[in-house]
Amino acid sequence: MAYNLRNRNFLKLLDFTPKEIQFLLDMSKELKAAKYAGTEQKKLVGKNIALIFEKASTRTRCAFEVAAFDQGAQVSYIGPSGSQIGHKESMKDTARVLGRMYDGIEYRGFGQEIVEELGAHAGVPVWNGLTDEFHPTQILADFLTMLEHGKGKQLHQIKFAYLGDARNNMGNSLMVGAAKMGMDIRLVAPKAFWPEQSLVDECLTIAQTTGATITLTEDVQAGVNDCDFLYTDVWVSMGESAEAWEERIALMKPYQVNMAMIEATGNKNVKFMHCLPAFHDDQTTIGKEIADKYGLNALRSPMMCLSLNIQSFLMKLRTACILLKRSW
Incomplete structure (x- = not known):
């Protein structure tokens, strides 16, 4: 069944029904198949897309650019130091100007209220490439990855744990x-690192309709038992100070994904996912700094963590493509 997503913003998953989300996932899967078969059709020839990145990115930028090019669209990249947004020009004014020049706008930056304001005033579709509160394109990519590697399970049959800074x-x-x-x-994390209670309550209300099970716990053993996937992210997010590392590492060490945790799932087919970047060695500037201060054990996690990351990136590329395609 087709759903009319024409001119819809994609700012957070809360704005979409389960059927609309499933539709996006199904279309992304079809686009991926067409990409590899060499049969993808360019639906966005003549379209122009602005990519606003107030936070730097590798995978999200590449995903949107390649997806746009694959569909025949042109992009303009507006980086952290490449505009007057927030300095000499408000987001409201920026939205009105760019909305007259472009057919769609992607935003990656800070507060959710910023992308919401952009979406309210641009007059063209706006897509959230990451804010402090939400990262919806990554979730679509991750769910596609879970479907492909979940041993034939549908999403409602999948159990997974998110460990660390929840x-x-x-x-x-x-x-x-x-x-x-x-x-x-x-969500397996120290209680101080659980999501805001208001969002938890909203999700619990949704779960009453969809049949979802949402568990927040500090108990690693109980949290990972019988999981199909273990998922983690960096312990200090973009914008947080380097001084936060020492305290954060001490708090999060019990939630580090390692072989003991994987074995604790009791599932020989469990998969490990990470949205990247991941500090698993000392071959990056930040990785070396952490290793020098706190030792390599603060970095290490099983190398199998990389096994699904490229797959997730490819899914993000297809997801970006479907968001662009379905907006017009």
Whole structure:
């Protein structure tokens, strides 16, 4: 069944019904198949898209650019230091100007209220590439990955645990997505790092309709038991100070994904996912700094963590493509 998403913003999964989300996932799967078969049709020839990045990115930027090019659209990249947004020009004014020049706008930056304001005044579709509160395109990519590697299970049959800092945009978004799609999600983290109670309550209300199971716990053993996927993210998010590392590492060490945790799932087919970037060695500037201060054990997690990351990126590329395509 087709759904009319014409001119719809994609700002957070809370704005979409489970059937609309499933429709996006199904279309993304079809686009991926067409891409690999060499049969993808360019539906966006003559369209122009603005990519606003107030926070730097590798995968999200590449996903939107390649998806746009694959569909025949042109892009303009507006980086962290490449505009007057928030300095000499308000987001409201920026939205009105760019909305007259472009057919769609992607935004990656800070507060959710910023992308909401952009979406309210642009007059063209706006897509959230990440805010402090939500990262909806990543969730669609992750759910597609779970479907492809979940041994034939549908989303409502999948159990997964998110470990670490569950109050960030990934913890929030995975919880919302799981609630919408009837999944069994366990947020395994110190209580101080659980999502805001208001969002938890909203997701629990959604779960009453969809049949989702939402568990918040500090108990690692109980949280990971019988999971199909273990998911984690960095322990200090973009914008947080380096001084936060020492305290954060001490708090999060029990929630580090390692072989003991994987074995504790009791599922020999369990998969490990990470949205990246991941500090698993000392071969990056930040990774080396952490290793020098706190030792390599603060970085290490099983290398199998990389096994699904590229798949997730490819899914994000297809997801970006479907968002662009379905907006017009």
